Amino acid sequence: MKLIAGLIDLLFPPRLACPLCGSPQEDIGVCPGCLNKIAGYRREPVCFRCGRYFQRPPEAPVMDEAVLCRDCAVEGRFxxxxxAAGPYQEELRDAVQRLKYTGRKGLAAHLSGLMFQAVENNPYYIMAQVIAPVPLSPERLRQRGFNQSELLAFGLAEKMKIPLLPxxxxxxxTPPQTGLDRAGREANLAGAFRIGDPGAVRGKTVLVxxxxxxxxxxxxxxxxTLVRGGAATVICIAAAAGRTFPAAVPAGAGSKK
Ligand SMILES: [Zn+2]
Ligand SMILES: [Zn+2]
Known part of the structure; x- marks a missing residue:
């Protein structure tokens, strides 16, 4: 039976599909249409600090990318x-959800490739020395069987040639953050994270x-948690980022470090 199946595959090769949009194609990997669309996202204005995409163009003239969202301007960030590779919508949202909830782990390799493309020329990311995925709680990890952020981090570590340090x-x-105001989100997350081995990040530029x-x-x-644990600098990357509104405050504000 195996031989026959092999013969059938040879005569009628299985069609490959784009991992994002599912359209049939000749090659393995994200299709040219999706790559184009994601390249277009890279030209959209984002918050200089958190990388979220603006719902509408900033009111202030965009000088380079030095405009912050309201949250980053008011709260500051560590x-x-x-x-991110692109906004959390359409194909990227579907891909992240299929990775997380239907266990399509192969998607992590494609998504981490797009994440790498988003930052490969960004000077902040060139400085990264170690990669640390955002962890799941033991309870959630048991439920899901894998940590999607660790799979993404694994792909990135390979491409960036720096060690993955979980x-x-x-x-x-922690309950979902949705619907909570700023104070609620802070209370919800307070003390939720720890560093297993502080020596591993001390003095380092860590990519989360x-x-x-x-x-x-x-x-x-x-x-x-990382900064208080001795990390020199923290930068972050995600497969997708939400949309938010710009604040008319110059960049430079909004950093807690
Ligand atoms: Zn596609
Ligand atoms: Zn922001």
Whole structure:
């Protein structure tokens, strides 16, 4: 039977599909249409700090990218920059959800490739020395069987040629952040993360990897944990980032480090 199946494959090769949009194609990997669309996202204005995409163009003239969103302008962030492959919508949202909820782990390789493309020429990211994925709580990890951020981090570590260090621990499950205001999100996450091995990050530029930047609160909390644990600088990257509104405040404000 195996021989016959092999013969059939040879005569009628299985059609390959784009991992993002599913359209049939000749090659393995993201199709030219999706690559084009994602390249277009890279030209959209984003918050200089958290990398979220603006709902509408900033009111202030965009000088380079030095415009912050309201959250980054008001709260400040413990990371220098966060960036994503594109906005959390359409194909990217579907891909992240299929990776997380249907266990399509192969998608992590494609998504990490797009994440790498988003930052390969960004000076902040060239400085990264170690890669640390945002952890799941032990309870959630048991449920899901894998940590999607660790799979993304694995792909990035390979492409960036820096070590993957899963040093962060999430010591308790936190309810979803959606619907919480800023104070609520902070209270929700307070003390949720720990560093397993502080020696591994001390004095280092750490690149934190997450699946989605929604409010930036999780990345901020993880970054605070790392900075307080001795990391020199924290930068972040995600497969996708949400949309938000610009604040008319110059960049330079909004950094807690
Ligand atoms: Zn496609
Ligand atoms: Zn921001």
């Amino acid at each position: 990371f220098q920059q966060a960036r 040093v962060l621990r999430k010591i308790r499950e 990897v997450d699946d989605v930047v929604t409010t930036g609160s999780t990345l901020n909390n993880v970054s605070e």
